[in-house]
Amino acid sequence: MTNNDDTTSINDLKEMLKKFRDARDWKQFHTPKNLVQAISIEANELMDEFLWKTDEEIDEFLKQDNFRQTISYELADVMAFCLNFAIATNIDLSQAMNEKMIHNNEKYPIEKSKGNATKYNEL
Ligand SMILES: [Mg+2]
Incomplete structure (x- = not known):
């Protein structure tokens, strides 16, 4: 996949998430309450990667591919639930x-x- 932030719109991401959701019949679970809780939970999973690390240690971790992949996936989880929340609540x-x-x-x-x-x- 060659998509990146320069070539992908927010609507593209919303459509990708709707396709994923609908193929699994998960719309029934995507209530505003569930989604807003999921945003918070995923944000905490992202925060957990930084817990107890100093700013200097984080600078070093950010040079490591495995750490970058972990936090990019957690950030994607947060973003996916933010977008799913926007979809469920019809927020532009x-x-x-x-x-x-x-x-x-x-x-x-x-x-x-x-x-x-x-x-x-x-x-
Ligand atoms: Mg996660």
């Missing part, structure tokens, strides 16, 4: 992301937040 992710970034630009004006990790309500 691109529209939501665009709207959210408009809000983020308002919450974090560049002149107040550049180089500053302070939360918006404390700026």
